[in-house]
Amino acid sequence: MGYGGGVRLIVRVKLFASYKEKAGRADIKMSLSDGARVADAASELLRLHPSITEDASRLTIAVNEEYQEHDYPLSDNDEVAFIPPVSGG
Amino acid sequence: MGYGGGVRLIVRVKLFASYKEKAGRADIKMSLSDGARVADAASELLRLHPSITEDASRLTIAVNEEYQEHDYPLSDNDEVAFIPPVSGG
């Protein structure tokens, strides 16, 4: 909204299971442009850790512990969890 | 087969649950004509104890602990069990 390099928002990314092992970490503070959506966080994750998977559009994501679509808008301080294929039971 | 009143066979009738209570007994030695079938034992039972049920053709019967149809031929000393509708479980 007019501030020099643009307003940024910070989201708290959480990684689990295979994603966590491939990234080598469980938590990331991720900086995104204002107006960023889930899809943007997914692209940024694969830019940082391309070995996680090839297709960002197929990642399953929960925002603040609820599953959300890729066009879901993010807010500052959201918890964005990348959910590998689940295998409980 | 030519013996005066005809050859007879004796079967050991067993009654259970509601049939037993209506007949007032659990065991009957039943005398039948030679060549008798399950249907004959059923008719004889209802002649002795008409309160058991109205329609002999609908009785379920086991001979020597196996379910049998009403045209199944009986032999001397067979165990003929009248099986009320089952309600285990």
Add this chain to the structure above:
Amino acid sequence: MITITNDTLDTEVITDSVKRDSNGAVVIFLGATRDSTAERKVLRLEYEAYRPMADNQLARIADEVREQWGISDFAIAHRLGRLEIGDLSLVVAVASPHRKEAFEACAYAIDRIKQIVPIWKKEFFEGGEVWVGSQEDACVKQDGSVAVGGD
């Protein structure tokens, strides 16, 4: 493990009898004495069996489960005699590598028990008693005394 008994059914023992390291799924059914039917409040039950035919029919069901699902880790225990509300009358336990087969086989076994096994249940309620499965024979005495069968 096929059991017909007057003793309390021990779910743990029955379940343990089907567990094996190759089985990922165990499905267990417990049939318990309910405190009411659609019509009335139930006080207690009594089960009677024609033995050993009932045992043989249960073994037949085990054979059917083995033939249809290839499952031999299978147990049935049926209680006889007097049961109070909440008591277990039936335990069926089925184990298999995957759950689909265990669910199907367990439900099938119960259906078959209710079709081919010569066991009968009598319900005792306020003012009467009835052999279940032949409801036309219900014998409720209006004075509240318990009917003892017969005509």
Add this chain to the structure above:
Amino acid sequence: MITITNDTLDTEVITDSVKRDSNGAVVIFLGATRDSTAERKVLRLEYEAYRPMADNQLARIADEVREQWGISDFAIAHRLGRLEIGDLSLVVAVASPHRKEAFEACAYAIDRIKQIVPIWKKEFFEGGEVWVGSQEDACVKQDGSVAVGGD
């Protein structure tokens, strides 16, 4: 009763939590660690969850069961951490007046657990380990050492 725990699952406690005098049927599912999959011999498992989201998703499944079958006598317990072969990873117990609903609701709950609950299972086998559900990530080292994730 919804539980996610690192402790051994106690089937009896979980089952008792759904028993009531009005329930004639209890269906229990036990999920156990198998000693093999289609491909290989399994040595042990490890489960990890995203909490409290996993707890919330289990509670959601309980709500769905209540809405679809009117059943509230319902329990799920899921184990986390390291499991040996034969250990229980999941117990689901469902009680209802009649068995049909209990069977349906129990099978449904397990299907949903495998769809929507963020819990992951890692299989350890001779020469490697793999997070199940993302088999393309299998990391089997040919020298027999255990892969510890990463790229």
